[in-house]
Amino acid sequence: MTADPRILADVLAMVDELAGDWEYDGEITPDTFFLADMGLESLDLVVLGTMVQQRYGRLPFAEYLAEIGGRPVEERDITVAELVAFIGERHAGVGVGEA
Amino acid sequence: MAPTLLLGIDGATFTVLDPYMQRGVMPFLRDLTARGVRAPLRTIMPPLTPPAWTSLMTGKRPGRHGVFDFFQKESADSEYYAFTTSQDVRSATIWSLASAHGRRVISLNFPMMFPPPAVDGAVVPGGWMPWRQLRLGCHPPGLFDRLKRLPSFDPRELALDMELEAKAIEGCPDDEYADWIRLHSRREERWFEILRHLMTADEPAELVAIMFDGVDKLQHLCWRFIDPACRPDRPSPWEQEMIDLCEGYFRRLDALLAAAVELAGEDATVVVASDHGFGPTRDLFHLNSWLEQQGYLAWNDAADGAGEQPRIGFAEMTRHVHELDWDRTVAYAATPTSQGINIVSDDRRDALRTELADALRQVRNPATGRPLVTDVLTRDEAFPGPYRDLAPDLFLALADGAAVSIVRSDALWQRRPHPNGNHDWQGVFLAAGPHIRAGVRLDELSIVDVAPLLLYSLDVPIPGDLDGRLPVAAIVPERLRTRPPVAAPAVWEPAPAASDVTYDPEEEATILNRLRALGYVE
Numbered sequence: 001m002t003a004d005p006r007i008l009a010d011v012l013a014m015v016d017e018l019a020g021d022w023e024y025d026g027e028i029t030p031d032t033f034f035l036a037d038m039g040l041e042s043l044d045l046v047v048l049g050t051m052v053q054q055r056y057g058r059l060p061f062a063e064y065l066a067e068i069g070g071r072p073v074e075e076r077d078i079t080v081a082e083l084v085a086f087i088g089e090r091h092a093g094v095g096v097g098e099a
Numbered sequence: 100m101a102p103t104l105l106l107g108i109d110g111a112t113f114t115v116l117d118p119y120m121q122r123g124v125m126p127f128l129r130d131l132t133a134r135g136v137r138a139p140l141r142t143i144m145p146p147l148t149p150p151a152w153t154s155l156m157t158g159k160r161p162g163r164h165g166v167f168d169f170f171q172k173e174s175a176d177s178e179y180y181a182f183t184t185s186q187d188v189r190s191a192t193i194w195s196l197a198s199a200h201g202r203r204v205i206s207l208n209f210p211m212m213f214p215p216p217a218v219d220g221a222v223v224p225g226g227w228m229p230w231r232q233l234r235l236g237c238h239p240p241g242l243f244d245r246l247k248r249l250p251s252f253d254p255r256e257l258a259l260d261m262e263l264e265a266k267a268i269e270g271c272p273d274d275e276y277a278d279w280i281r282l283h284s285r286r287e288e289r290w291f292e293i294l295r296h297l298m299t300a301d302e303p304a305e306l307v308a309i310m311f312d313g314v315d316k317l318q319h320l321c322w323r324f325i326d327p328a329c330r331p332d333r334p335s336p337w338e339q340e341m342i343d344l345c346e347g348y349f350r351r352l353d354a355l356l357a358a359a360v361e362l363a364g365e366d367a368t369v370v371v372a373s374d375h376g377f378g379p380t381r382d383l384f385h386l387n388s389w390l391e392q393q394g395y396l397a398w399n400d401a402a403d404g405a406g407e408q409p410r411i412g413f414a415e416m417t418r419h420v421h422e423l424d425w426d427r428t429v430a431y432a433a434t435p436t437s438q439g440i441n442i443v444s445d446d447r448r449d450a451l452r453t454e455l456a457d458a459l460r461q462v463r464n465p466a467t468g469r470p471l472v473t474d475v476l477t478r479d480e481a482f483p484g485p486y487r488d489l490a491p492d493l494f495l496a497l498a499d500g501a502a503v504s505i506v507r508s509d510a511l512w513q514r515r516p517h518p519n520g521n522h523d524w525q526g527v528f529l530a531a532g533p534h535i536r537a538g539v540r541l542d543e544l545s546i547v548d549v550a551p552l553l554l555y556s557l558d559v560p561i562p563g564d565l566d567g568r569l570p571v572a573a574i575v576p577e578r579l580r581t582r583p584p585v586a587a588p589a590v591w592e593p594a595p596a597a598s599d600v601t602y603d604p605e606e607e608a609t610i611l612n613r614l615r616a617l618g619y620v621e
Contacts, residue, residue, distance in 0.1 A: 021243075021254060022231045041261040044229045046182045047213070051235050054186075054214050062179035062417075069417035 135531025158550030162484025439491025
């Protein structure tokens with residue numbers, strides 16, 4: 001597990017709070033899939049990316065989505081940990097809450 | 100100061116409103132017309148919700164505000180598209196200008212408002228704002244939780260639910276039409292209840308704006324039940340039920356508009372505007388397949404078709420990236436809504452533009468024998484301004500309301516069995532109030548003229564760099580004499596977003612402890 005724990009905690013806190021609004025009552029962990037487990041639409045993930053970029057600065061999110069969109073249909077999904085790893089690898093050293 | 104009330108009606112057209120006004124279905128709009136000013140409102144190209152509302156909000160055309168479509172190229176040369184957000188609006192807006200001059204703002208259900216701008220007032224964004232994330236779009240902090248306490252508050256019906264939205268995009272079985280129409284009546288009620296709450300529980304706002312978007316959505320799917328010219332001569336019982344339900348929607352919308360004006364008070368200046376017009380559409384032009392036939396585009400036969408997931412999302416945004424053979428493609432359409440063609444080759448860009456434009460003008464509608472493409476414009480012609488390079492290279496205007504499809508198809512052209520509704524150029528403008536002339540019909544106004552009128556009504560100086568002009572013919576001459584419009588220097592400022600959601604250290608520590616317990620964090 002190489003995810004930055006602060007980014008992981010930050011993303012989980014955001015998703016936890018949102019999940020309360022859509023009455024998702026399962027536990028959200030780094031292994032939770034956004035679409036398959038939480039029931040999000042892919043547009044939800046696109047919009048979540050907007051919020052992530054507001055928080056961490058500009059990221060190559062469109063390319064990331066393109067990579068996901070190019071997978072076989074049944075694999076077009078990511079886990080919380082994968083999103084966190086993407087942010088950790090790509091954001092330009094901007095600290096949590098400083099973007 | 101008496102409020103200025105902007106009532107947005109997405110996709111409203113006099114083609115539909117006039118018969119409803121004449122038949123007493125929309126008595127409030129009829130009376131508002133009689134006591135105010137009416138004009139057709141010419142929209143921008145493309146006649147599409149995100150760029151058109153942005154033009155209304157900025158007083159500028161797309162080349163000068165930077166929004167062209169639901170999705171936006173990452174950069175001028177990029178094939179990657181991102182979700183268009185408020186951060187892509189590269190201009191001051193009526194919201195930021197009003198707020199900067201000390202006017203409180205209420206803005207409900209307008210697109211391009213996520214992330215919400217940091218205005219003095221309240222923002223609940225509309226457009227493609229998924230209901231699951233509506234909390235993130237509400238400004239100021241705490242507003243979402245306040246609204247949750249309203250009995251009528253239901254984010255799933257208030258904001259975008261792709262399961263429901265798919266019906267407008269893909270169509271739906273006959274037995275789902277009635278629920279679809281009723282949903283939009285409820286949705287407008289829910290937005291109105293937020294307006295009522297904010298106008299009665301909060302301190303007064305000077306710029307109050309709400310957008311009702313059910314008109315657009317109903318007209319897409321139900322045009323044949325709404326436009327008298329397209330209704331069946333002898334409707335079946337089911338068709339008559341749909342006609343009646345659509346009429347009921349417009350009747351209820353009229354009542355909500357009346358109630359909003361009553362809340363604003365008799366001294367309010369009221370402006371009703373739509374982002375574009377609407378008309379019937381039967382024809383579908385498969386633009387990428389046409390480009391393939393002409394030798395400009397090649398498909399990647401190894402691609403796993405994104406078409407299996409028709410709902411809007413990243414598959415829609417990235418379809419072209421995977422479905423095209425980039426070694427053999429020099430021109431492609433990335434989205435149907437942009438009505439545009441992107442050219443890949445820098446070396447041959449100018450020559451390809453000319454070639455493509457000439458070829459497109461030769462395309463005929465097989466059903467009518469008339470040209471299918473009425474106009475082809477380069478982005479320099481269509482979108483002058485500093486942001487034109489973010490637009491497609493060529494923009495197409497199609498005849499008879501035809502729509503563009505970008506999916507691979509053996510047929511270049513298709514005709515639907517029933518007319519649907521599609522966007523066109525002429526929307527609506529109505530205004531009334533103490534300083535607005537009564538009973539006046541004006542020639543066509545431009546959508547970019549609305550922002551100067553709103554700013555004038557708010558006593559906010561009008562920046563000199565707007566494309567729109569104050570429609571002085573709509574204003575009582577005495578008012579213009581005593582309060583002449585004040586010009587201001589051109590303003591460019593990025594729309595600052597409101598602070599995002601933050602989590603306190605204690606909350607983060609709790610989550611970290613939970614993760615440690617689960618073994619995710621050492």
